[in-house]
Amino acid sequence: MRSSSLLLLSFLMGVRDVQGGSDFRVCAFNLQHFGDSKSKKSDVMETLTRIITRCDVCLLQEVRDSKGKALPQLLTQLNSNDSVHKYDAVASERLGRSESYQEQYVFVYRTDTVTVSGQYQYPDIRPGDVDAFSREPFVVRFKAPRTTIKEFVLIPQHTTPTNTTKELDALYDVLQDVRKMWKTENVILLGDFNADCGYLAKKNRKNVRLITEKSLVWLIEDKTDTTVRSSTSCAYDRIVVHGETFARAIVPLSAKPFNFQSEYELTEDQALEVSDHYPVEVLLKVDKSRVFNGATSLALTGTNQKTSQLKFFSWFVLSHLVLQVLAR
Incomplete structure (x- = not known):
């Protein structure tokens, strides 16, 4: 007895932890050409809101908000639809080699669970490898007191499909730069790496330090499908954690794509109106005493x-x- x-x-005690709001979720989502046109579709914006409000921090990619109206509209909708949390965002400059096609990295975060403690636009002027990236990483450091890790850095990357191998390898240089500048080991690299199928050949993986370096753990497995289309099955979107301390701060087996099509009972066409990618996410362990x-x-x-x-x-x-x- x-x-x-x-x-x-x-x-x-376990139920208490779950009910006390123990999840701290970091997400990365390629929004597929998010700008003025997509922001005018109410059903799409409703689904985006439901997805993003699940996350404490959410990296958005392919933000092509040239008029500067879509992102403020998204933030307004996020704050209107979540009565518990308030949201803010920090965004990169518009990035890209072509004036006709540029994107921004955007981090949307809950202001009650996260604060921005630093930001850094990687200059991409490394000697011998100038202009390695089409869209240079916009690196952001966050303080998250509820988590066991307390503070961490996110390095985002949306690689160019035709240059995936080189850009993924160059991310290792960005990591070393950030470690030295901010004196931190607690780093996650995340985003649409195009790290599968025809964009990253198996024979090239041995040339990618982000893959071969043993201090890095790829949390989204190669066999995972992060694409919406039923005709494709590719692990394009990834989450990579650096360092043993940070690896221990990850909730085991929590890294995965979020299948919003299935979750919200959408048809494939309806889901594709939102994006052709699923967001990927991971949970960080929280300080139980704070919970x-x-x-x-x-x-x-x-x-x-x-x-x-x-x-x-x-x-x-x-x-x-x-x-x-x-x-x-």
Whole structure:
């Protein structure tokens, strides 16, 4: 009886952690030509909002907002549809070798769980390899007090399909630059790497330091499909974590694509209106003491506050009953 009660108590502690809001989610999403035209489609914007509000930090790629209206509209919609969290964004300059085709990297983040502590536009002037990237990484450092890692750096990259091998290898130089500049080992590289199918030949992988370096862990496996079209199956979108400390701060097996087509019961055509990529995501471990304290805080309002209080009260009552059994 005592052993089964202990098991129940252990289970309840696990439930408490989940109900206390223990997820901290980092996402990367290629929005496929996100700009003025796509922002005018209400159904698309609704789906984008549902996807992005799942994340504490979300890297957006292929943002082609030349008029500067689509991103503010997206932020307004995010803040209107989530009564618990507030969202802000930090964006790169418009990047690309051609004036007619340029993109921005955009990080959307919850202001109550994350703060930006640094940003850095990689200059891409490395001697012997000037202009290695079509879209140079826009590197951002975040503080996330709820996580066990506390602070981390995100290096984004949307590679050019015709130059994938070179750009992926050059990302290793960006990593070393960031480690030296910010004196940190806690780095994730993420984005649409085009790291599969016809864009990254198997014979070329031995020439990519981002793949061969043992301090880097690729969390999205080669066999994973990150594409929406049923006619394709490619692991284009990736998440790569650097360093043993950061690797231990990742929730095991949490890195995966988010199949919004299936989740939101969309047809393939409806999903393709949003993007031809699935977002990829990973969970960071959280500081359990902060999760517990947060369960009793008054940070939430309205229905969400009542829900949080009810969950905490339920956990308290159940755990109290178990403790009574143990005392017998």
